[in-house]
Amino acid sequence: MKLLNFNQQDQIRLGIKTDHGIIDVGTTLNETLTMEQVIEQGDAGLARLRTLLEHPNLSYIDETEISYAPIVSKPEKIICVGLNYISHAEESNMQIPTSPVLFSKFANALAAHKEPIRLPRHSEKIDYEAELVIVIGKTAKDVSEADALHYVYGYSAGNDLSARDFQFRSSQWLLGKTCDQFAPVGPYLVTADEVGDAGNLRIQCTVNGEVRQSANTKDMIFSCAAIISYVSHHMTLQPGDIIYSGTPEGVILGYPEDKQKWLQPGDKVAVSIEKIGTLTNVLV
Structure with missing residues (x-):
């Protein structure tokens, strides 16, 4: 899995890179989740992100439009x-x-x-x-x-x-x-x-x-x-x-x-x- 941080409205957001674009993890889950938290959660955190990829109503951000962190x-x-x-x-x-x-x-x-x-x-x-x-x-x-x-x-x-x-x-x-x-x-x-x-x-x-x-x-x-x-x-x-x-x-x-x-x-x-x-x- 390819993870990244990007800037949005003076916040650092956690994203997942996919073939379709970037998934904003926090928006999709409707909660704040940071890279540091995901790392600390280890395998359980990764499993949760993999489940997220199966979400029925995913929206994607064009990677060319993001500001990386x-x-x-x-x-x-x-x-x-x-x-x-x-x-x-x-x-x-x-x-x-x-x-x-x-x-x-x-x-x-x-x-x-x-x-x-x-x-x-x-x-x-x-x-x-x-x-x-x-x-x-x-x-x-x-x-x-x-x-x-x-x-x-x-x-x-x-x-x-x-x-x-x-x-x-x-x-x-x-x-x-x-x-x-x-x-x-x-x-x-x-x-x-x-x-x-x-x-x-x-x-x-x-x-x-x-x-x-x-x-x-x-x-x-x-x-x-x-x-x-x-x-x-x-x-x-x-x-x-x-x-x-x-x-x-x-x-x-x-x-x-x-x-x-x-x-x-x-x-x-x-x-x-x-x-x-x-x-x-x-x-x-």
């Missing part, structure tokens, strides 16, 4: 994994990690599909990073790798935008990673059952239609299961937490200095992931 509004944690593809570690001239490299973003960085991304002042080196995003569905503490995927609610497409001149001012990456709107995610939250094997998905990033990154999630050093297990042994993951799982080679940082052309206002960045969809944002 981030797939989750208030995650307790936004965790990111750095250097999770060997090729990306090599192009960044960094050691290949022996355990997941973790850093964080904050909720101010969330942005939606088609939302214009305002570039921060005083930064001249803005980069893209196409990433598979994991959405946690159940409280996870000290989870084994074998069981880790049972705690996944679904997946989305993300762009770990990075201000490289901020990022490398010190050994801590935070400043360059969590600028406002630097965590676009969407357009959909695709449930784990529909995605199937998240360890074998094509992932691509284009800038103004030019392919910059093209890889497969099977090339990740640490799988989704390994990441979830590792994180859960250091902090408790909560329903609605999101994890950016790392980016493949092809980022601007990996180019020779004389060929680094950093993102500029007007650039259109699109992240496409097999079975999930395409996340598109224009920089302003």
Whole structure:
């Protein structure tokens, strides 16, 4: 099932994407139901939404007419994994990690599909990073790798935008990673059952239609299961937490200095992931 959030009359509405258009869940049920509530309800919430698809008088919204919102509004944690593809570690001239490299973003960085991304002042080196995003569905503490995927609610497409001149001012990456709107995610939250094997998905990033990154999630050093297990042994993951799982080679940082052309206002960045969809944002 493909779920999404969209804006309507100053409210964030939960929707279901279908071949006929978008179903407004709250209107159909005549009650307020949020993405966070559905995630917390787990299998019971999904079963209720599937029953909703059989409603005899469904009405649909044309997807071209909606204004998207981030797939989750208030995650307790936004965790990111750095250097999770060997090729990306090599192009960044960094050691290949022996355990997941973790850093964080904050909720101010969330942005939606088609939302214009305002570039921060005083930064001249803005980069893209196409990433598979994991959405946690159940409280996870000290989870084994074998069981880790049972705690996944679904997946989305993300762009770990990075201000490289901020990022490398010190050994801590935070400043360059969590600028406002630097965590676009969407357009959909695709449930784990529909995605199937998240360890074998094509992932691509284009800038103004030019392919910059093209890889497969099977090339990740640490799988989704390994990441979830590792994180859960250091902090408790909560329903609605999101994890950016790392980016493949092809980022601007990996180019020779004389060929680094950093993102500029007007650039259109699109992240496409097999079975999930395409996340598109224009920089302003």
